[in-house]
Amino acid sequence: MSITSTSTGSPMLQSLAEIQEYEKVPLLQRYPWENTYDLIRQAARLYQQDAAIEFLPTAVPDEESVTVSYSQLSEKVHQTANLLHSLGINSTDTVSLLLPNLPETHFALWGGQAAGIASPINPLLEPEHIAEIMNATKAKVLVSLGQDLSEEIWEKVAQVIKQVPTLKALLLISKKPVSTLSIPSGIKVENFVLAIAQQPNDHLISGRSIQGDEIASYFHTGGTTGRPKIARLTHSNIAFVAQLSVDTTSSKGRFATLSGLPLFHIFGTVVAGIGTLLAGRTIVIMTPSGFRSPNVLPNWWHHVARFRVQGFGAVPTILGILMQIPVGDNDISCLTDVGCGASPLPAALKSAFEEKFNVTVSNGYGMTESSCLLARPPTDMQAPEGSVGRRLPYMEMKIAELDGNRLVRTCNTGEVGIVLARGPHIFSGYLSEEDNAKAWVDHSWFNTGDMGYVDGDGNLYLTGRAKDLIIRGGHNIDPALIEEPLSRHPAVAMAVAVGQPDAYAGEVPVAYVTLYPSENPPTEEQLIDYCRTQISERAAIPKRVEIIDEIPLTAVAKVFKPALRNRATEYVIGLALQEKNISAEFSARFDSALGQVAKVRLEKPSAKTVAEEALENIPVALEFD
Incomplete structure (x- = not known):
């Protein structure tokens, strides 16, 4: 044959x-x-x-x-x-x-x-x-x-x-x-x-x-x-x-x-x-x-x-x-x-x-x-x-x-x-x-598990992963609404948006970017200002933009968003503890049953009650060590 x-x-x-x-x-x-x-x-x-x-x-x-x-x-x-x-x-x-x-x-x-x-x-x-x-x-x-x-x-x-x-x-x-x-x-x-x-x-x-x-x-x-x-x-x-x-x-x-x-x-x-x-x-x-x-x-x-x-x-x-x-x-x-x-x-x-x-x-x-x-x-x-x-x-x-x-x-x-x-x-x-x-x-x-639509001639357009949606106060935000405009910035090599845990909205959008080599790179504040001019959906404007050295990737060079979600979770935990002057070591991970989990080790165990109060409204499961 x-x-x-x-x-x-x-x-x-x-x-x-x-x-x-x-x-x-x-x-x-x-x-x-x-x-x-x-x-x-x-x-x-x-x-x-x-x-x-x-x-x-x-x-x-x-x-x-x-x-x-x-x-x-x-x-x-x-x-x-x-x-x-x-x-x-x-x-x-x-x-x-x-x-x-x-x-x-x-x-x-x-x-x-x-x-x-x-x-x-x-x-x-x-x-x-x-x-x-x-x-x-x-x-x-x-x-x-x-x-x-x-x-x-x-x-x-x-x-x-x-x-x-x-x-x-x-x-x-x-x-x-x-x-x-x-x-x-x-x-x-x-x-x-x-x-x-x-x-x-x-x-x-x-x-x-x-x-x-x-x-x-x-x-x-x-x-x-x-x-x-x-x-x-x-x-x-x-x-x-x-x-x-x-x-x-x-x-x-x-x-x-x-x-x-x-x-x-x-x-x-x-x-x-x-x-x-x-x-x-x-x-x-x-x-x-x-x-x-x-x-x-x-x-x-x-x-x-x-x-x-x-x-x-x-x-x-x-x-x-x-x-x-x-x-x-x-x-x-x-x-x-x-x-x-x-x-x-x-x-x-x-x-x-x-x-x-x-x-x-x-x-x-x-x-x-x-x-x-x-x-x-x-x-x-x-x-x-x-x-x-x-x-x-x-x-x-x-x-x-x-x-x-x-x-x-x-x-x-x-x-x-x-x-x-x-x-x-x-x-x-x-x-x-x-x-x-x-x-x-x-x-x-x-x-x-992917979201998308087709046009009249059957062309498929992907809009994101269903599980990657950022849900801000019940409002669904497609990460692509943030990633695509940021990627068009001439200084941005790559942009990735994820949900950051938030005490009031459940989560808010944040973006992580890497930059091309430049003598005059933009600041994080300038990139947020840029987002305000490029993103028409107000809820999708990132709460913050963080410039990092490299985007975490899997072994086949796919963007590994769980690592960035963990990073965003750690940012929120650190900020909440810092506001209460609590010294601690902490790390975040994803659990299929619990969702985002933060493990916290307090420098002074006696501060646990205050720490719990500081973190209680953040939608993250807590583990105190």
Whole structure:
């Protein structure tokens, strides 16, 4: 079987009517592949000895890359799957991957899906969170790095393996013989690279025939605090998005693309991962740590020129940093397209980046639960300003007013509501029934938790996260009302608005900003004055603006608002205690049951009564230590 397109070149899909016409071809006729194993094999048949992966260990200029051809990738995927099968992994068993970005990560990811269920885990998580994910998925095998390659990851592995009773084998990528001295009895330890080399490389010894509705991957979501949610993605979920990505970008041809996105995240895995491979493009892995490497962004334009990169994927924060990095004498005229995702792209940053580097920046919309994509701009043209494009073909999208998990009504064109979705790429739910209970509306629609509206031609405009709304005295304030005007200030690099606890209004809006380097930067007072002239909704004018050195980010460079809410809470607690001349240490955190919690340690315990009085009206749960 080979993928055949029913159209010449990329389908343009420039209107909702064209999407509807496109959908008249049955889904399986247009996208016949239903599992990731077949996608890898098809890419190997088509592109054989061409480079699938180029790996730059340090990303210094002109570093010699490690090349993996499409044929070699397919062989390594087969060998990995066969090793896992020999270790007892079947279709419903979990293989956890605690790995940075490496060629071997691709082998383990797709080989793990061919044998069982691959569960990529963020190596930056604390050991207790890693163990929690592995226990939730009942992991039988862990693939990670040996002590010689990463002391930091190895220390986590050493702690985690003692906390996961289902674990039967540990596969380590290592350049030295693997020591078993610190490994609990009952866990088999092998060198991953040496062990897979002993396996057949052209067929699955299991004889498995992978069905589209079988689970391919467990992805953890929910940031780095609180209990992680485990999303179950099927083979057909991922295969659909990969084939759609190829079909709708085929006119762009084959080229190399730089990748700094982590392979434990859905963006790096699906569209920038297997979708890129299926298109016959070369993934240049920019060091194991990706965008966090000190060499990657400073040398980005050098490698764009070196590999003649035509397009790459990133997130808004990375584009903001690249704006400040000189191109120098690098010829980047090859670069035409930049795909941006993971979080909303400020209009000012988009236009500034496009003008400075003469490229087109497209901002799509998706999430782990949608196998990466929910909406995308039309092929080869811009979406209307502020829009993330239209829904994908073969899916349904609805803007709705909800009452809990019940659909009250469908919103009118242009009316803001909650974005709901269903389709062939929507995941099979979370592992936890507690999480599933909150995820579905009328048992079939996935509740994205995002707010937005659609125009008359189906373009989606996101207005914020429902949970990010700032509620000031019962008045709902969308953070975007503050963030967008502040981001347009010429001195502001990034602006984030959150709710600050308030004794009278419940919470009030505050903004945190970072500034571009300048000899005459604005003061916080000047930025508030600027907000008064730019924000028409009086309630949305921030109570204060605080200039900080950097915006807190997650491992995939999304803005981490919980850290800023904690900071705002600590500001209020500190101010209230200072007014009463009470000396104390305090910190804030978010609790899923209690909301914002402030832990207070008084210098003089006898001051507790006065402290309680000072803080009693602030809507924050208090813990005195």
